[in-house]
Amino acid sequence: MTTTINGTRIAQRIRSQVAEEVATAARSGRIPGLATILVGDDPASAVYVAAKRRAIKEAGMRDFHRFLPQHATQDDVAAVVDELAADPQVSGILLQLPLPPQLDADALIDRIPVTKDVDGLTTASAGLLARGERGLRPCTPSGVIELLDAEKVPLKGARVAVVGWGELVGKPLTHLLLRRGATVTVAHEFTTDLAAVTRLADIVVVATGVRGLIGPEHVRPGAVVIDVGIHRTPSGLSGDVRSAELDGIADRITPVPGGVGPMTIAMLMVNTLRAAQWGAEREAVVA
Known part of the structure; x- marks a missing residue:
């Protein structure tokens, strides 16, 4: 039987640990703070931001x-980012994506100081990740690593297929896995004979945004499958993996919902706490 990885349980444990550390920091007068910026009236974005704020x-x-x-200008949003960047009470800044079409998201993200980039999406953060230097990592890839660690899935020497090359998941996850000693192959929905690539892997991570792309023909018996995709359908949420068809084939698999999703918010909490702690370190050095 295939085991379902309980991302909700793992995420709650991480969030509880963060809350304990925050309570300790609060006793010394240092309370981390997260600034969320929501532009426009996208319903899904509003739901995501509300969950992060809770x-x-x-x-x-x-x-x-x-x-x-919705009609905010580039200068309007830039002014808010700059205001929060200068506020010492704000440990981290999150600009919720996607933005309205008149805005240049990349330019606005790069206005966020690397020390407050809790989404790990600035060019500077990507550079730190590529060089293996200390920095804030993108939340979803970090959540995938935490899930695998919590399940005691060995990464050193493991063959990992990352299906998806996006800036949010695929590319940063590849760097994180390489740093842990995994042998990583990056593929995507356009890969010729995708199954020939993924069936060699001990771990298959799928983040393409293509619903139901991965099925039993793509997974060797005993592999671990991490489904990052999420799609709203008339019958509920589903992922990039046809999970039901992998029962009895995969050793372990993440569900949708309740797998990677909860980990993303948990790692946002971790990043906000780290940003506050590292900020305190810098202040101590200056003093």
Whole structure:
């Protein structure tokens, strides 16, 4: 039988640990704070930001939220980012994506100081990751690594197929896996004979945004499958993997929902705490 990886349980354990550390920091007067910026009226974005704000409050952190209307200009959003960047109470800044079409998301993200880039999406953060230097890593790839560690899945020497080459998951996850000693092959939905690539892997991580792309023909018996995709369908949420068809083939698999999704918010909490801690370190050195 295939074991379902309980991402919700693992994420809750991480969030509880963060809350304990925040409570300790609060006793010395240092409370981490996350600033979320929501631009426009995208319903899904509003739901995601609300979930992140709830998690922040539950962890005992400060919640700094800014909302801008759909017609906000580049200068409007840039001014908010700059204001939060200069605020010493704000440990981390998250600009919720996607943005309205008139805005240049890359330019706005790169205005976030690397020390407050809790999404790990700035060019500077990507450089630190590529060089293996200390920095804030993208939340979803970090969550995938935490899931594998929690399940005691060996990474050193493992053959891993990362299906998806995106900036949010595929590329940063590849760097994280290589740093852990895995042998990584990057593929995508356009790969010729995708099954020939993925069936060699001990671990298959799928983040393509293509619903149901991966099935039993892509997975060797005993492999671990991590499904990062999430799609809304009339019958509920589904992922990039046809999970039901892998029962009895995969050793372990993440469900959708309840797999990688909860880990993303948990790692956002971790990043906000780390940003606050590292900020305190820098202040101590300056003093």
